[in-house]
Amino acid sequence: MWILYAFGSALFAGLTAVLAKCGIRKTDSTVATAIRTIVVLAFSWLMVFIVGSQAQLSAISGKTLLFLILSGLATGASWLCYFRALQIGDINKVVPVDKSSTVLTILLAVIFLHESLSLAKGAGIVLIAAGTYLMIEKKQSDGAAKSGASWLLYAAGSAVFASLTSILGKVGISGVESNLGTAIRTGVVLVMSWMMVFVTGKGKLVRAVPKNELGFICLSGLATGGSWLCYYKALQDGPASVVAPIDKLSILVTILFSWLVFHEKLTKKSALGLAAVVGGTLLMLV
Secondary structure, eight states: OHHHHHHHHHHHHHHHHHHHHTTTTSOHHHHHHHHHHHHHHHHHHHHHHTOOOOOGGGGGGHHHHHHHHHHHHHHHHHHHHHHHHHHHHHHHHHHHHHHTHHHHHHHHHHHOOOOOOOHHHHHHHHHHHHHHHHHSSSOOHHHHTTTTHHHHHHHHHHHHHHHHHHHHHHHHHHTTHHHHHHHHHHHHOOOOHHHHHHHOOOOGGSSTTHHHHHHHHHHHHHHHHHHHHHHHHHHHSSOOOHHHHHHHHHHHHHHHHHHHOOOOOHHHHHHHHHHHHHHHHHTTTT
């Protein structure tokens, strides 16, 4: 059953990007991130009460709380970059760059956490890096072309902060139940995202969000919550070394829906890149 939950996590994670893209056509990406985080936070605390870990709040150490907060700040920065990249770039280019955080996470884990790097993982890193390069080299859509290379900078920022989230979160989560740790981190993301809204003077844009886009933003939050529910259930029953790479296969779902919904087509070069990314991800299972 845990394998089904792992693939369910990948499915919902893939839908998240597509639903988010639908919700930020006219809505500012920072505002959309702040609204979406409210939904994700509700899901996070739902997970806490489902597993009954709320009683551990008073027992969290200062060090654990510090790393959870830092992880939350990194998550917030990653989400802000990711949704800005989605707003101005093509999904099937942004997502591979974001998913390349797997490579950076492994490298950081080897350097700072002294985790071992097997031959299979090394080959996987090379394939994911090469595949990502092939996918971002494809011809841009008209909308993405107007934004120049700025989408790439935001997508790369998303990947870097996502990697930091994993490393900081691994240190912080060691002292607290994972669902409770996720809820605390999401609370930090909520505060950070709304601070960004008001610091940048975009508070007045909240009321101007079109109702149809608000619906997609909320659905994106629900998809993220669904992904987390499945992901942590899979982690609870199955090995993390297998669950995490399966979750990264959400890229296939995202690419499929970007083709169906936004008609973003893959060239032969991009398809080869996608195959390399998937192959590299599967090697992580070894």
